[in-house]
Amino acid sequence: MKLSLTPTIRVFLVTIMLVTVVLQPYSAAHASAASLSGNQTINASLSGPSVQSRELAVMPAKPTPRPTTTAVASPTPTTVKATRTPKQTATSTPSPTLQPTSTVEPIATTTTPEPTVVIEPTLTPAPTTATPAPTAVPVAFATAMPVDPASLQLTSTLNLKVNKTGIYRVTYEMLRDAGLDLAGVAASALTVINRDNMIPIYVYVGNQPESFGPGGFIEFYGEALDTTYTDTNVYTLQVSNTLTSQIPVQDARPDMQLAAPTSYTKTLRVNNQNKFANYAPGTEAWYDTSMSVTTASKSWDFTFQINGLVDAPAALELVVWGVTNWTANPDHHLVVNINGLQVTDQKFDGLVAKNFKIDLSAGVLREGTNTLQLTVPGDLGTQSDTIVLDRYSITYQQAFNAQNGGLSFTSLDDLFTVSNLPGQNVVAYGLRNGGLVRLGNIDVQPVGETFTANFAGTNQSDTFLLATAETLLTPVLEAARLKADLTSPAEYLVISHPDFISGLEPLVQARQAQGLTVSVVDVNDIYAQYSYGVFDAQAIKKYIAYAAQNLGTRYVLLVGGDTYDYRNYLGYNSISFIPSLYVATGPGAKFIAVDPLYADVDGNYVPDLAIGRFPVRTNEELSRLIGKTLAYANKSYSGTAVFASDVIDGAASFKNLSDKLATGIPSDWTVQSIHMDDLGAAAAKTQLLDAMNRGTALITYNGHSSPSAWSSLFTTSDVAALTNAGSPFVAVQWGCWNTYYVDPANDYLVQKFLLSGDNGAAAVLGGTTLIYFGSEEMFGPLLTPRLATPGLSVGQALQDAKAQLGQNDPGLIDVLLGWTLMGDPALIITP
Ligand SMILES: [Ca+2]
Ligand SMILES: [Ca+2]
Ligand SMILES: [Ca+2]
Known part of the structure; x- marks a missing residue:
């Protein structure tokens, strides 16, 4: 069986070992004791089953185990480097090499991140008797409205952070304990703001009828986020001079002569984010389970719970990815059973996301535990079949019985009866087109040990949210940031995690001494002003664009390491000090961390500024890297370069490309060529290590590569x-993945070169993705002479070379965005 490849694309495969890696206790470098900032609250309650085995991000590369690892060999193909004509087509995919090749069993870290302030809710009796008098006619639903900044008293602010969608209650006492005592404030002056909109709130003033105080509380409808970076939305509580948006109370006194419906349509969604796949063909990179067979059928069981099933026709929606991609069509065969009954049999082709919607007859689902079984028969005659379960959902008829203290449903009727409530203080809201009413005069009756609530519906298809007062959601309270001045002139702009700001001083002084205006900005101030306090890489991109246009910015240095596991799905507690933007750089590389995109101000995928990153996780690492950066400026070995190359691979002669690039170095340099084709591996390595150790300004490598x-x-x-x-060097790496820096558990070449000691490199350039040989043939001759140009910084050299490349080959995203600088963009190779 041959891989499916278009004639213009040649992909080189090598066989590597499947390694089972047992990590050492979690590296301090990753789960640093550094404090989590407020914007990096880690959600401790992961949904779904705990992850038993964990895979590395899929990378067509060979991970190097840490020293104490044990390796279990098993041959698996993998892509290391591809050659191609410069223009990519979407039809080539180097699968089945995309299949995950490594598993990592992490040792649980003993480092527990500092929690942000979590205020335990004070149980407050619900105002079932204190509800304002109901009105007999329906009231208008209250909706969000733009806030008038002039109406706000900015001295009294508190962030309310939510990571679940539902009704939140925050009490006077919680606010007071968090530092905001609102005793005596008129209820009408309390304001909750989200994304520059006042959202409607319900205020119960408490024991004194005149103004807010002890016993009082505020309720609001909080909506969680679901982005690559976070589930946490930020609302801000402020005191306003003007009337604010209050949620009206709707009389929901039930007419018990009416008949309540017995069920509503519920959709149970299962989206376990167990593993990350940068090749993912769907809309997100995290999936549930990878299912792979060779020629023998194999089945995987997934169980889900239904409590309160009303038997009726139902539906299953299944999102799977075809992964293996052979010349045969179809590549994939999937049989789906629910509770032992086959419900569909599907065949499909290629690296693709498929969304199957399957009707289920009455009787298929069961009360209690149900089993979704996916079978990959392996009967298509291909070498293997890999299918990934991304997510699934079940839509069925559900009785109106509360779970976990409450119930949310959408239905149309004039009477509803909700059973199984654990308490009698029932809080209920109606939601229509984003507008809210609070329901008054709900009838709550004890039934055995639980309670049943009856209330009038609206005969419109509204969403109702019920909870007992004790099970209402509680926001995390946090002092709002004062607005920082982010408008200082910044030819050299440093965007840093707060942990590292004080350690940056030696570098700041050095750049100021060069005559550059320098501004060091706390990334949390950027979130506060550019993403409403939400942890979001787009805020950084917006600020850099602002700085480029208004602050004279030419250089951007990001200070802080990153992890692709922003939401801690893997449980490693890895920290994103400065997040990355992600982009597809090719057909098999869809979710790739790319800092150069931050520097693309006009949106054409060509960077407009010089940008680099210090991928540090501790102040010790920062100190080392600054030390090497400054030492490199004073090096005694300027004008020395090494051009090393891998053995020839088919039509790809790395030696020839290396020699071609070396012609871009000025004739007064001392250039050493180290070709494996000429020397063999052992002698080449000896010469390379000698060159690194004696002090060489520029070390370049051409060939197959991986993160390690x-x-x-x-x-x-x-x-x-x-x-x-x-005597640090600058490493220029022509190959795939060699500058990969977002692994949540492993340090790779980037961190080892830059951060592990006083040896190694002062800066590293290379690919964070699968790089095409043809792209590097175009880009290498543009970059190499610039790196050797006297007085030209490495960041400027990269920017200029990409600008020239982009004029003729704007589609070479693998190098335009996937080729990056780890180090100071103002570093100069040749003084
Ligand atoms: Ca998913
Ligand atoms: Ca195929
Ligand atoms: Ca641009």
Whole structure:
């Protein structure tokens, strides 16, 4: 069986070992003791089953195990480097090499992130008797309205952070304990703001009827986010001079002569985010389970619970990805059973996301535990069949019985009866087109040990949210940030996680001494002003665009490491100090971290500023990297370069490309060529290590690579043996994945070169994705001479080379965005 490839694209495969890696106790470098900022609250309650085995991000590369790892060999193909003509087409996908090849069993970290302030709710009796007198006629639903900034008293502000959607209650006492005592404030002056809109709130003033105080509370409808970066939305409580948006109370006194419906249509959604796949063909990179067979059928069971099933026709929606991509069509065969009954049999082709909607007859679903079984028969004659379960949902008829203290449903009727409520203080809201009413005069009756609530519907299809007062959601309270001045001139703009700001001083002084205006900005101030306090990489992009247009910014340095596991699905507690933007760089690389996109101000995928990152996680790492950056400026070995290359691979001669790039170096430099084709692996490695150790300004490599190795020439474990302390080099890596920096559990070449000691590199350039040989043939000759140009910074050299490349080849996203700088963009290779 041959891989499906278009004639213009050649993909080189090598066989690597499947390694089962047992990590050492979680590296301090990843789960640093550094405090989590308020914007990086980690959701401790992960939904779904705990992750038993964890895979690395799918990378067509060979991970290098840490020193104490044990490896279990099993051959698996993987893509290391592809050659192609410069223009990509969407039809080539180097699968089945996309299949995950490694599993990582992390040792649980003992580092527990500092929690943000969580205020335990004070149980407050619900105002079932204190509800304002009901009106007999329906009231208008209250909706959000733009806020008038002049009406706000900014001295009294508190952030209310929510990560679930529903009705929230925050009490006077919780606010007081968080530092905001609102005793005596008129209810009408309390304002909750989200994204520059006043949202409607319900205020119960408490024991004194005149103004807010003890026993009082505020209720609001909080909506969680669901982005790559966070589930946490930020609302701000402020005191306003003008009347604010109050939620009206609707008389919901039930007419018990009417008949209440017995069920509503419920959709149970199961989206376990167990593993990350950067090749994912769907809309997001996280999936539930990868299912792979060769020629023998295999089945996977997924169980889900239904409590309160009303037997009726139902539906299953299944989102799966075809992964393997052979010349055969179809590549995939999937049989779906529910509770032992086959409900569909599907065949499909290629690397693709499929959304199957399957009707289920009455009787298929059961009360209690149900089993979705997915079977991959492996009977298509292909070498293997890999299908990924991304998510599924079940839509069925559900009785009106509360679970976990409440119930939310959408239905149309004039009377509703909700049973199984754990308390008698029932709070209920109606939601229509984003507008809210609070329901008054609900009839609550004890039934055995639980309670049943009866209330009038509206005969419109409204959403109702019921909960007992004790089970209402509680926001996390946090002092709102004062507005920082982010308008200082910043030719050299540093965007830093707060942990590292004080440690940046030596670098700031050095750049100021060059005559650059320097501004160091706390990334949390950027979130506060550009994303309403929400943790979002887009805020950083917006601010950089502002700085480019208004602050004279030419250089951007991001200070802080990153992880692709922003929402801690894997439970490693890895921290994103500065998040990354993600983009598709090719047909098999869909979710790729790319800092250069931050520097693209006009949206054409060509960077407009010089940008680099210090991927540090501790102040010790920052200190080392600044030390090397400044030492490199004073190096005694300027004008020295090494051009090393991998063995030839078919039509891809890395030696030839290396020699071609070396012609871009000025003739007064000392250039050493180290070609594996000429020397063999062992001698080449010896010469390379010698060159690194004696002090060489520029070390370039051409060839197959991974996050942890340059072919067999150099690996992460070789860095520790380098003896070039005080004589760092700049590494320029032509190959795939060698600059990958967002793994949540492993340090790779980037971190080893830059951060592990006083040896290694002062800056690293290369790919964070699968890079095409043809792209590098175009880009390499543009970049190399610029790196050697006297006085031209490495960041400027990259920007200029990409600008020139983009004029003729704007589609080469793999290098325009996937080729990055880890280090100071103002670093100069040749003074
Ligand atoms: Ca998913
Ligand atoms: Ca196929
Ligand atoms: Ca641009």
